Amino acid sequence: MAALFYVEDTISWRLFFLYGQTRYSIPEELKQGSVVGNLAKDLSLAISELYRRKLRITSEAGKQYFSVDLVKGDLVVRDRIDREELCEQRSPCLLPLEIVIENPLQLHRVEIEIQDTNDNSPIFLTKEKVLKIAELVNPGARFPLESAQDPDVGPNSVRSYIISKNDNFKLIVKNHKDGTKFPELVLEKSLDREKQPLHKLILTALDGGDPVRSGTSEITVTVLDINDNAPQFERQVYEANLSENAAPGTEILRVKATDADEGQNGEIEYYFGDQTTDLILSLFDIETSSGAIVVKGVVDYEKNFLNRFDVIAKDKGNPEMDGHCGVEIKIVDVNDNTPEIIVTSLTTPVPEDSATGTVIALISAKDSDSGDNGKVRLSLSPKTPFKLNPSVSNHYTLVTNGPLDREKNDTYSVTISATDSGNPPLSSVKIITVELLDVNDNPPVFSQGSYVVYVKENCALGKILCSVSASDSDLGENAKISYSILDSKVQGVSVSSYVYINSDNGSIYSMHSFDYEKLKVFQIQVQAKDQGSPSLSSNATVHVFILDQNDNAPAVIYPSSAALGSLSHQRMARSAKAGHLVTKVTAVDADSGHNAWISYKLAEATDASLFTVNLYTGEVRTKRAVSEQDDSSQRLLIEIKDDGEPVQSATVTVSVLLEDGLHEPILDLRQKTVEPSKKSGRITLYLILSLASVSVLSLVTFLILAVKCIRNSRSSGSCCMRRSDCDDYKNPNRNLQIQLNTDGPIKYVEVLGGDMLSQSQSFRSCMSPMSEYSDFTFVKPSSTTDFKEMISVLDASLPDSTWTFESQDPLPSPHAAFIKRMNFSLQSCLNILGIFL
Template identity: 85%
Template sequence: MGFMERGIMRTKFPAWQIFLWWHHFFLLWSTIDGQTRYSIPEELKRGSVVGNLAKDLGLVVSELHRRNLRITSEAGKQYFSLDLGKGELVVTDRIDREELCGQRPSCLLPLELVIDNPLQLHRVEIEIQDTNDNSPSFLTKDKVVKIAELVNPGARFPLESAQDPDVGQNSVRSYLISKNEHFKLTVKNQKDGRKVPELVLEKPLDREKQPVHHLILTAVDGGDPVRSGTSEITVIVLDNNDNAPQFERHLYEANVSENAAPGTEILRVKATDADEGLNGEIEYVFGELTDDQVLSVFYIEPSTGAITVKGILDHEANSLYRFDVTAKDKGSPEMDGHCGVEIKIADINDNIPEIIVTSLTTPVAEDSAIGTVIALISSKDPDSGDNGKVTLRLSSKSPFKLSPSVSNHYSLVTNGSLDREKNSQYSVTITAADSGKPSLSSEKTIRVELLDVNDNPPVFSQPSYVVYVKENNAPGKILHSVSASDLDLGENAKISYSILDSKVQDVSVSYVYINSDNGSIYSMHSFDYEKLKVFQIQVQAKDQGSPSLSSNATVHVFILDQNDNAPAVIYPSSAALGSLSHQRMPRSAKAGHLVTKVTAVDADSGHNAWISYRLAEATDASLFTVNLYTGEVRTKRAVSEQDDSSQRLLIEIKDDGEPVQSSTVTVSILLEDGLHEPILDLRHKLSEPSRKTGRITLYLILSLASVSVLSLVTFLILAVKCIRSSRSSGSCCMRRSDCDDYKNPNRNLQIQLNTDGPIKYVEVLGGDMLSQSQSFRSCMSPMSEYSDFTLIKPSSTTDFKEVISVLDASLPDSTWTFESQQVSI
């Protein structure tokens, strides 16, 4: 019959009308409280378009695939999908409103749209409109009603209500009874909106005339097209027991807490019967059509009508129970009465809030701006009222905060600066607490990892390094290793080393190279302390980040002196031409007579340049002695007539280095009589006109003038400094080595006056013995009418030898002398 009705309706309502009706719902959408809502009928075909989400949400269709637009549904089952090419929401599965929402008047299917880059959340509600796709039906197709023949007209007999899964206009609207002369049908409206049909006796029954009556009960819904269902009612006419039990109320209502223990009495129903004896004894039972779920949680005491808790109550599973109770007497025939019972299950706070992480973005760049969305979080609590009202909060200090979004949704966003070097990851604990009493809560920990960015430059272990290297080192030998560290990770912390520049006295040189991987610095040349004492290297450490960061450090390389130079003899000058020097001495010389002075220099420094003189061999060791430090050769005693006229001395010159370096010089001394008039010989030589002597005389005049000027300037400088020093310290020194040289040990100024024997000389020494030194000497003879003056400014040992060679060839050995003294501080 139902199939036929549907066939008739298809004939009655053309397909174009149905299409227009569906089209009306496809186009119906609205935005409520920031949420997009679409309304569609149930049972839509797969592939039907619900709406254009891209257009309605203001999204660019071409960016949907890149931004990874996706749908999540709280229903668990996916009924919809997105056409990323068009931005349309499409039906992908059969939607049965009755399956989703049951008898609820409003059926909303919430969807969450999650979009990345940037992270966004949109809430969409799909309202499922009911269609009249279910016909009313009766659980019992054949209903038997027993009525005593003596029952008076007007008696009412409740019948079974038809069930229709549809809601609203599509649910059961009316009942019809087949035509008969004894009964009519009335409909009783319940508080919950149900319509309960009742059979009303209009004319007395006569069992003897008609013991059984057959009726057809029809339930009709209000849909378009109309649907209906039927049930066959069989009325059996009973004899005798003519009073049925009557309840005090038609409907009993009660409330019970969902945590009520089994055996808890909820309420008592009560009915009375005017009959006596067995016809008046009443027994209470659940109605014939009582649902099994009701039978599983409630129990009715047959004799008292007390309804008690039998099973476990759960407000979240079912908050309201409706059922019928029948009161039967024990008469013959038995008669019964009916009433309705409505029990509401009161909610208690027995469900812990649940935290749901909808979307989580990790790792997060450590330079993310404040307000960057990390995760989308929602909460759920099946309880109702305050028991289901959930509040989320962060229970630990972290640079994050929860920002409320739509409904019970929150966004976890950054609330401060992030630094991976301090914290590489955060454990963000979120606490959800409801408003029940007592409150229930739960926690969920989200682990947020930080993505490294190149925000830390490499840092050297020291801002500057000091390296000491011995001279004469082998090329390619490692000098030192520098190291730098970077707090970043990966390529951002991978360091390469390079040399920006290496300088000697602000002049760039190329002495070293560096291993770019480990920072080891190698020499490219062998160093010579006498040529190079110190140089600087500018080293750079650079990471591989983008953009890369770098830092610099300075490496000071000091060359350590080695004793690799033997003392060089610069006087007697004959030593420049060979190892033999010829000197003359009068036999009238007394003890302590200055014969000559051996002068040597050592290119090394420090102890390696400390020179000592020793008489190694002598023709007569008792006649001569050599000063250990000055190299002066003097007579130890007066010369006698027995002494050989030719004396030979071998003088050894040693430094203080390790190992010791030495050199020797041989001095040949000729003892002559009448050598007490050397000035006459000198005057004789000078009177001989020659081009060479004239040139030397010019040199002496120029030297004398230069030394005079220099001596005057020197004395003035010393006087000024002594005056300043006396004001501050009350003392003055003639030697700068006692005061200024303490601060600058590489410079000295020495004035020395010697008056040994017939030779008079003054020395002015200045400069740095380790660099080019300046030495000025005035050599004069008191017996001469002339002032013989020699100016010597040597720049090296070779220069000394060249000048001495010229002077030695021009002047007698007894008329001049030269002294070079090394001063070490």
């Protein structure tokens, strides 16, 4: 124990440290502003921290008698302190204080011992007392007098009594076992009513203070002439224990006195003493005839655990005489007070990322009962991420006991139960509501991992393509989402030049019109970012597919009209038979799918009965043999239309000159065409055999990919194969025309070729979800050298990756049914093409 002394106005008091507690001792009635002690120094606190850490005082007394000077750290008196008002007769008189300091939370218990000062004089409840004493009473008779009351305690309470000078009486003072003193008047010399019927005495009570205070009572002794025996009690003091839950009417004890006189002089009645307090009279009653003391009111141990009073036994003589005895009733405590839970400090809301062990609240418990009845234990409701840690003297701290997640539970109702150790135990419950403060710990989540958008080409500028949406389970700014497009390249150009996104609602708009022939598909990486600190984000992919529109008319590539004007001149011998191939019109359409299907029609002719045009190949043949009557100059207008909606068309004019003497060249030409025809038949056979062997493996591969695609579609919401746009590579001077593109996710290659006399096939591949059909057409090259060059171009330009080809031939050729909808790798295609070399 350490002791510090402070001196002010000749008054001294002491400072104690007991088991982590701090105790000051001060006299009562200190002036306001008096310094009790330097609290900051005694608690080892820096004065500069007092204001920042919000030091405050709480008192169980309810009234704030003290305050803290946050500038100096002194504990000063705030209000008048009256020890008698606070503690009555209890000693020591302790005023407990709780010093609460935040950031971090600390609790210090301080006890202020209020020392008594001699500020009260002894007083007698009865200022004038009349004693009736028969003249026949023998010397030595004792007459109890009223004890003086002094609210002060210890040395300042009543210490002695004196009586005024007289010839017949003297005063003796008896000590009770609890230290209280009571005076008795003793008769020293017999009374003689005839000489002096009245005796006036002054009883003075003195306390032990410095200076001494005193109080007086006037005693008038009336000398009686009869009834010379007073009632005598069996015991001077009667003691009893009473349970505080005793019901009114319960008998506590009986006092008994006897009188040696006879008749009315010996008949006794019992009464409370003259100085009995109102509290005693409200709690107890006495039966006049029997002397039984019974419970009258509600007895409460917590208010008054010891009750002392006097009982008088009076006879009915004339003059009447009385006897006195003392009664002590001790109240036995029962467990009749429920524990009280006090929340001294509560921090709410609490950040959801608070570490385990973070202090949420400071809690104390008290019970007005005594002994085991006043011992309190606290418990916490289960299934909450909190726990109670015991602190100093029935104080607890409520701390976190696990991770918190506002998104799962934003508010906790913590039920705290207090139970005492009485029999039966009593308990009480207090509910503390703890709210959680949101922390940005959840990134935005898109409604889909990826989005698929189909846009028609030539769409209007500013058209909304789609809207993406994301949600964030946080609150406020932590859940406020803004959308943006991550920079990427599409055909070497930033994607932001193609589309724009509304940062508030996620709507994506087109920045310009799209052209399917230049761009078929591209990707957009959209980012959703919240406004938290630090901000969190997530990404989603938007796949934009351009849908083809029929915006390109067929373009005639043979016969070429660039050099010869609008007419194409062809010569034919008059000896030509029916079915003779006059020429072949070849056209292409930059569109795809149905929009690129081309049909040929003879719109006008000099003689419509002489020529016919194949609807699909564009071959112009004779319908019959040429006669001598036919004009030597025949004009044919051929219309070329696609299969789109609306239909796009083009026309070409062919002039055919019928001449004599062209038999040999025509014959040679036919002979030359026989061999390619045979070779073409062999090629067709090889092609059919090769494709038949590959088709089985391709079909198995297709089924496996289909199953995987279906499984993936369940999670991603879309499954598609994408190929980038096809950039044209054309060589009009060769029979082979190559269109290819290796940029982006779509790979495209097209091999075209042919001349007017060859039986042509074409192989074309472009895989896209927007096209209804893809073509693979092979054209026999005019020379082996040109075809090898084409193969080398493909081999150098395309990566080693698996290609998917779909075949469709509008003609009912023998091998078209086998090629149609057939998938095989690029390497397989090249192996097949190698057979033709």
